[in-house]
Amino acid sequence: MDKRRIKSEKAWAAQGKKLLSVLVESSKMLPCAEDLGAVPECVPKVLGKLKILGLRVVRWHRDWGRADQPYIPFDEYPQLSVCTPAVHDSSTVREWWEREANQAQFSGFIGVPSLPKIYNPGTAKVILSKIAASRSRFRVFQIQDLLHLSSKWYAADPSSERVNVPGTSNDFNWTYRLPAPMEEIAKDKDLLRTIAELSRIKALPKKPR
Numbered sequence: 771m772d773k774r775r776i777k778s779e780k781a782w783a784a785q786g787k788k789l790l791s792v793l794v795e796s797s798k799m800l801p802c803a804e805d806l807g808a809v810p811e812c813v814p815k816v817l818g819k820l821k822i823l824g825l826r827v828v829r830w831h832r833d834w835g836r837a838d839q840p841y842i843p844f845d846e847y848p849q850l851s852v853c854t855p856a857v858h859d860s861s862t863v864r865e866w867w868e869r870e871a872n873q874a875q876f877s878g879f880i881g882v883p884s885l886p887k888i889y890n891p892g893t894a895k896v897i898l899s900k901i902a903a904s905r906s907r908f909r910v911f912q913i914q915d916l917l918h919l920s921s922k923w924y925a926a927d928p929s930s931e932r933v934n935v936p937g938t939s940n941d942f943n944w945t946y947r948l949p950a951p952m953e954e955i956a957k958d959k960d961l962l963r964t965i966a967e968l969s970r971i972k973a974l975p976k977k978p979r
Contacts, residue, residue, distance in 0.1 A: 778977040783812035787820065794820050802852050806830065819849070823908070828901055829866060841879045844904035845974040853906035855897065856917060858933040862914045863897060864889040865928035889928075894918040895964060902971040910967075913948065920961040923949050 794801060802823040805813055817824055831842045847853055855863045861870060867889045877885045880900045885893050894915070904908050914931045919925035925931050934943045947956065956962065 777894060779810060779812045782810050783816050786812070786816045789915065790816065790820055790822065790905045794822065813900045821850065825850060826859060826871070826904075827837065827860070828853065828855045829860070829871070834934070838875075839875065843977065844900065845977040849905050849907055849973075851906040852908045852910055853901060853904040854910045854912075855901050856912050856940050858912075859936045859968060860932070862912065862918070862931050863894065863922075864918050865932060867893065869895075889918065891919050891921055891964075895968075898968055899924050899971060902968050902973050914946070916965055917949070917955070917961070919964045920956060920958050922961075925949065956969075 790801075793867065800823065801820075802825060803813075803817055805817065805824045814824065826842075831847070832839050833842065842848075844853075846967055849859070856866065860866070867873065867876075868887070873885065873887060874883075877883045880897065882896050885896065898911060898915065898919070901911075912933075931946065933946045
């Protein structure tokens with residue numbers, strides 16, 4: 771790292787710590803940083819010192835410096851983080867799986883090489899179960915991704931289930947609604963049982979060095 775970059779990193783770290791300290795001290799809520807994209811090297815250290823959770827979106831949490839861009843193993847996720855397979859600005863896991871993902875690479879990563887190309891409740895359970903075992907303090911799933919654990923709640927078009935398409939202005943964004951009233955969804959006992967099973971999955975132990 772050149773001297774100019776080192777100087778910049780130190781300045782960013784000092785300024786970030788100063789501003790974030792004010793936010794942390796002014797609330798009893800547990801803060802979470804949206805540390806996505808091009809993140810300066812100082813960011814993880816500053817967040818760690820202030821006990822601020824980072825955000826780990828599985829599809830983007832990869833070793834981008836390597837040619838094959840492998841996924842980061844779930845037992846290497848920092849405990850001081852929130853892990854999620856999708857966010858409001860991304861496709862759902864279902865749409866990602868069917869239209870965006872390198873299925874063979876991800877299947878190999880989670881150790882289940884025979885997952886079908888078309889998303890179904892079985893695939894959803896496998897993927898969400900693996901994510902639920904990450905070392906992150908919180909493992910958070912969008913309601914759409916949980917509903918995909920039951921075939922009753924699949925929309926005909928996967929893209930209609932996402933919340934927002936960043937950088938666009940249209941009548942679709944932020945219009946997502948549940949496919950049925952919550953009272954009706956709550957009658958799906960198989961769905962509720964599977965979600966309960968996910969909630970009981972324990973985090974993987976820390977990977978030995």
